[in-house]
Amino acid sequence: GAGLALRRRQHSASCRELSVRGPRLQLRSLSAATAAVWLAAYGLFALCENSMVLSAAIFITLIGLIIYLHFVKIDQESLLVIGSLGIQVTSSYASGKESTTFIEMGRVKDVVINEAIHMQKVIYYLCILLQDPEDPQGVSEVVPLFQSSKPRLDCLIEMYKSCQEILEQRKTAPQSS
Amino acid sequence: MVLKVFFPSCCSSAESGILIGRWISEQSSAVVLAVVHFPFIPVQVKQYLGELQRLTRVSVSVLGSWSNSKQEKEEGLSEFLEDLGTIFSHEPWIQISKEGDSKFWSCSTLQKHSDKPKEEEIILVYYDQRKVMLSHLHPPLDTADGRAEDASKLSAIFDTVARSRVLFMTDRYDEGPIKLTHWQSDGVEASIIVELLKQASVPACMLLAFLLSLVSGICRSRVLKFWPLSFLWSKLSTCEQLGHRLQHLQVISSNKKAQTQTQLMRKANIFVSLLIDVALGILLMSWLYRKNRIGHLADTLIPVADHVAEELQDLLQWLMGAPAGLKMNRALDQVLGRFFLYHIHLWISYIHLMSPFIEMILWYVGLSACLGLTVALCILSDIIALLTFHIYCFYVYGARLYCLKIYGLSSLWRLFRGKKWNVLRQRVDSCSYDLDQLFIGTLLFTILLFLLPTTALYYLVFTLLRLLVVIVQGLIHLLVDLIDSVPLYSLILRLCRSYRLAAGVKFRVLEQQDGKPLRLLMEINPLSYGAVVQTYRLPTYSCYPKDSWTSLCKKLFLGELIYPWKHKGEKQD
Numbered sequence: 001g002a003g004l005a006l007r008r009r010q011h012s013a014s015c016r017e018l019s020v021r022g023p024r025l026q027l028r029s030l031s032a033a034t035a036a037v038w039l040a041a042y043g044l045f046a047l048c049e050n051s052m053v054l055s056a057a058i059f060i061t062l063i064g065l066i067i068y069l070h071f072v073k074i075d076q077e078s079l080l081v082i083g084s085l086g087i088q089v090t091s092s093y094a095s096g097k098e099s100t101t102f103i104e105m106g107r108v109k110d111v112v113i114n115e116a117i118h119m120q121k122v123i124y125y126l127c128i129l130l131q132d133p134e135d136p137q138g139v140s141e142v143v144p145l146f147q148s149s150k151p152r153l154d155c156l157i158e159m160y161k162s163c164q165e166i167l168e169q170r171k172t173a174p175q176s177s
Numbered sequence: 178m179v180l181k182v183f184f185p186s187c188c189s190s191a192e193s194g195i196l197i198g199r200w201i202s203e204q205s206s207a208v209v210l211a212v213v214h215f216p217f218i219p220v221q222v223k224q225y226l227g228e229l230q231r232l233t234r235v236s237v238s239v240l241g242s243w244s245n246s247k248q249e250k251e252e253g254l255s256e257f258l259e260d261l262g263t264i265f266s267h268e269p270w271i272q273i274s275k276e277g278d279s280k281f282w283s284c285s286t287l288q289k290h291s292d293k294p295k296e297e298e299i300i301l302v303y304y305d306q307r308k309v310m311l312s313h314l315h316p317p318l319d320t321a322d323g324r325a326e327d328a329s330k331l332s333a334i335f336d337t338v339a340r341s342r343v344l345f346m347t348d349r350y351d352e353g354p355i356k357l358t359h360w361q362s363d364g365v366e367a368s369i370i371v372e373l374l375k376q377a378s379v380p381a382c383m384l385l386a387f388l389l390s391l392v393s394g395i396c397r398s399r400v401l402k403f404w405p406l407s408f409l410w411s412k413l414s415t416c417e418q419l420g421h422r423l424q425h426l427q428v429i430s431s432n433k434k435a436q437t438q439t440q441l442m443r444k445a446n447i448f449v450s451l452l453i454d455v456a457l458g459i460l461l462m463s464w465l466y467r468k469n470r471i472g473h474l475a476d477t478l479i480p481v482a483d484h485v486a487e488e489l490q491d492l493l494q495w496l497m498g499a500p501a502g503l504k505m506n507r508a509l510d511q512v513l514g515r516f517f518l519y520h521i522h523l524w525i526s527y528i529h530l531m532s533p534f535i536e537m538i539l540w541y542v543g544l545s546a547c548l549g550l551t552v553a554l555c556i557l558s559d560i561i562a563l564l565t566f567h568i569y570c571f572y573v574y575g576a577r578l579y580c581l582k583i584y585g586l587s588s589l590w591r592l593f594r595g596k597k598w599n600v601l602r603q604r605v606d607s608c609s610y611d612l613d614q615l616f617i618g619t620l621l622f623t624i625l626l627f628l629l630p631t632t633a634l635y636y637l638v639f640t641l642l643r644l645l646v647v648i649v650q651g652l653i654h655l656l657v658d659l660i661d662s663v664p665l666y667s668l669i670l671r672l673c674r675s676y677r678l679a680a681g682v683k684f685r686v687l688e689q690q691d692g693k694p695l696r697l698l699m700e701i702n703p704l705s706y707g708a709v710v711q712t713y714r715l716p717t718y719s720c721y722p723k724d725s726w727t728s729l730c731k732k733l734f735l736g737e738l739i740y741p742w743k744h745k746g747e748k749q750d
Contacts, residue, residue, distance in 0.1 A: 011686050012695040013298055014179055080684065082697070084179040084205075085300065088684055100683040100702055104330055 006155050008162060014083030016166055018159050021076045022149045025069075025094055037061050069095040074148040079159070083166045087111075087128060089145060101143075105170065107131055109139060111163040113156050124153045126160060179298045180286060181206035182271060183334060183699070185306040188212050189275075191358035193244045195261060196271065197226065199235055199337045204330050207240050207271060208337050210306075210344055211359040219264050225355050233340050241271030241286075262287055273301075281690040299694040302684070305701075306360040308676040309338045310345070312701050313438045315680055315712060331682055385430035393423065415555040418657065421718050422549065425451060442713055445666040450715065454549035454660060461553055462546040471543045475536040479528065482564055486525050489567070493517050496635065505631045513635055517571055524567045551657045558653040565646045572643040573738065579636040580736030582625055589622035640733065664713035668706065675703035 005021045041057030073094040080088040086104040093099075109129040115122050125144050132140035151159075183198075183206065194214040200207050213222060222239065229237050242258040262270035269286040284299045314335050345361045410416045425447045435441035465471045497514035499505065546553035562569075591597060592615070597608035610618070671678050679701045687696040704712075732739055 011689050012300075014300075015686065015695050017686065080686065082300070082684065082695075085181065085302075085684070085697075090683075102681050102683055102702065106330065 004149055004151055004155065006151065006158065008158070014166055014169055015081070016162050017078060017080045018162060019076055019078035020146055020149045020151055020155070022074065024075065025073060030065075034061055066095075069093065070097055077146050077149050079145060079163075081163055081166045083169050089143070091148065103128060103130070103143070108167075111160065111167060113153075113160050114142070114144075123150070124156055125150070126156050178205040179300055180269070180271075181300045181302060182273070182284065182694075183208045183302050183304055184273070185209060185211075185360065186303045186698075187306055187360040187362075188243075188358050189303075191243065191245060193242075193246070194356075194358070195222075195242050195265070196240045196273070197222075197237055198240050199237055200240060200267070201330075201333055201337075204333070206330070206334075208334055209240060210237065210338070210341050211357045211362075212243050213239075214356040214358065217355060222265075222355060229341075229344060232343050235337055235340050237341070237344070239265035239267055241267070241273065244272075244274040246274070247277060259287065280688060281693040281696075284694045300697060301694045302697045302699050303687075304334075304699045305676075306338060306345075308701055309335055310342065310360075311674075312676050312679040315678065315704055315708070335679075382430045382432060385426065386432070389423065389427055389430060393427075396420075396423075413559050414654070415552060415559055417718060418551055418555045419548070421661070422451070422454075422551070442664070442667055443715070446664040446713060446715055449666040449669075450661065450663070451549070453665060454551055455547070457550035458546045458548060458553055461550060462543065465543055465546070471540055472536060475539040478535055478539070478564075479532050482528050483525065485564070486521050486528075486567075489521055490518060492638065493521075496638065500634065503630065503634065505634070506628055509628055509631050513631070517574075520570065521567060551660050554653050554657050558650050558657075561646065561650060561653075568639070568642050568646060572639045575632075575636040575639040576736050576738055579632050582629060582632050583736050586622065586625050586629070589618050589625065592618040593622055636736065658717050661717050662715045664710060664715060667709050667713040671703060671706060671709050676701045678704045678709060680704040680708065 003023070007017075007019045007021070009017045009019075011017065037057055037060065041053050045051065045053045070093060074091050075094050076092045078090045078092075080090070082088070084105055086102055087108060088100060088102045090098055090100045107130050109131040111126065111128050113124050114127050115124055125146065127145060128143040129139045130141040130143065132138035181204070188209070188211070191212045192214050194212045195217075196207075196209045197211055197213055198207060198209040226237050226239070229235075242261055244258060258272060262272075269288045271284065271286055273282055273284050275282045282301065284301060286297060286299070312335065314332050316332070344357070345359050346365060347355070347357060348362050348365055429444055429448055429451070435444055465474075493514050496505075497510050542556060545556065588598065591605060592610060595607060595610065596605050598604075599606040667678070681702045682699050683702045685698040685700065687698055689696060729739065
């Protein structure tokens with residue numbers, strides 16, 4: 001697909017932030033969509049001579065744009081790994097809304113790259129494995145990351161290496177007394 | 178392990194002193210609750226902490242020292258602070274110091290009893306004390322309750338701050354040996370309106386409880402339990418709704434204070450729901466009674482009923498002829514058609530008998546809309562049910578006839594093939610019949626088979642009409658359920674004070690400087706609106722049709738009567 005930008009920031013020895021920025025909303029696709037809707041509305045108006053059609057078309061365009069920007073178009077997805085606190089996954093939408101989930105380190109088993117078979121090809125995605133409280137070896141849930149920007153394997157490998165460096169620290173750190 | 182210090186953002190500009198709070202050793206995190214300023218006597222501080230521990234059951238202790246120096250670092254002060262570490266022995270002793278107005282503080286720990294002198298990394302997390310204290314953490318739905326050791330780290334922190342309310346009650350204007358800084362140190366906040374409401378609510382609750390006990394006493398009296406009346410009450414949805422609202426009022430007017438957050442939210446939701454309901458009901462009533470709209474409504478009721486009856490008569494005439502080009506059995510057609518026409522005639526006569534009283538009845542019934550919009554909607558649904566009672570009767574007649582026919586046909590079909598239904602073993606067995614049995618059976622089978630289209634057509638038409646009425650009633654009940662169960666108070670709380678309903682936390686990384694500890698800001702992540710509605714929904718009394726689409730179709734095909742609503746508490750058939 002379109003090009004992605006990966007940004008990696010190290011805030012401290014045990015805190016890293018990885019953010020993937022997707023392509024922005026293009027003015028030309030926006031204008032094309034609006035023009036198509038209004039042409040269709042004008043055609044309908046020419047047929048049935050009812051001016052409500054035009055106001056309805058404007059209304060629909062505005063509402064549709066707001067819904068698209070607020071609920072559908074994800075601009076940036078980021079992963080903040082803070083060793084010994086947890087992992088925070090944020091998606092920011094084009095309208096500025098940010099939806100965040102924080103997973104505590106106690107619930108995280110590992111961060112891995114998983115494969116999935118989609119139609120005729122195999123795609124890779126990064127995911128967090130959550131621990132099953134009853135069974136220490138089992139996995140209770142798989143949380144997939146970067147669902148909307150879907151970076152490719154080379155990008156995922158970089159991210160995987162960064163995450164593992166921090167996750168290893170909790171294994172080498174002595175357990176609390 | 179990395180040491181985490183949770184520091185309240187209100188104490189950032191406090192004077193130098195010592196830090197008190199809770200040390201959670203399993204997670205190696207220190208939750209700072211307040212700063213105690215100089216001068217103080219260590220014995221008094223220890224006494225105060227002991228008392229606090231007893232009151233709040235939170236193990237509060239002295240965690241370390243805080244120095245806020247406006248000028249450059251004073252050497253004497255730092256030694257003094259280290260000496261304090263020996264008086265209040267705490268492992269590890271945390272020292273935070275801020276120079277001037279710098280954002281980047283230096284944080285260090287003193288470990289006296291450890292063998293390894295390695296430098297631990299320290300993370301400084303700022304949190305808003307007031308918001309964390311007031312917020313209620315909603316655990317995700319898949320964690321098991323009651324696993325204390327498995328409790329999330331965050332809930333431990335929220336718990337600590339929430340239970341230390343007593344600590345936050347002393348402010349800087351209190352006389353005492355200890356001077357604290359926390360979020361309320363500038364004076365305890367309270368609201369006059371809230372206090373007045375709290376005082377006024379006690380007598381109001383008692384009055385309400387008394388009135389409710391009177392009303393429920395009347396309802397439970399023997400007079401209303403006689404058979405025709407009790408049957409009527411159970412069928413009218415208005416009585417169900419009134420009973421439901423009565424229960425709600427009883428919950429609100431009970432004297433016991435709500436123990437948990439969930440109970441408090443439920444009471445608040447019920448109160449707001451009742452308030453909105455009554456407000457909308459009064460609005461509706463004022464609209465109805467202005468310009469005598471209710472009179473107009475009563476005037477149009479009889480013509481509408483007449484019109485419906487005429488339409489039904491036309492429909493029956495059409496069925497008695499050749500409906501949709503199908504050829505009916507003339508005799509059976511005429512019998513059924515005349516029977517139903519006579520029924521309609523009776524119904525119209527009764528309606529005309531009642532017509533002088535309709536306006537008055539409607540006027541008084543309309544007054545009951547002040548009890549709530551839901552009651553008004555239920556009354557509407559009941560009026561529709563009463564006016565279309567003849568359609569219900571026709572449906573029952575048609576369904577019973579059709580059902581009998583189908584059973585007869587299936588049993589005679591088995592006879593036709595030489596089989597029989599074995600009731601003992603619940604299966605079909607072969608059976609040898611006598612010749613006369615076979616003869617009569619086959620004759621009856623043929624008769625029933627050729628009469629099937631006529632009965633089936635009547636059944637189809639009346640079932641469709643009945644389903645139409647059921648759909649209209651269903652929509653009204655859906656609306657009533659919506660008004661009953663939506664947790665408005667929780668939604669408004671989520672809109673205006675979103676930090677009170679927390680799904681979790683989110684961290685923001687603040688500016689960093691090399692060599693200084695990592696600075697994070699902990700903010701509350703509010704619950705999503707969908708989760709709010711799901712958690713705080715009020716339970717309602719009706720349950721939706723249990724039959725899936727396939728079983729519904731099967732019942733329709735066999736002619737069994739369908740009862741779309743099964744209310745909770747009714748015995749299942």
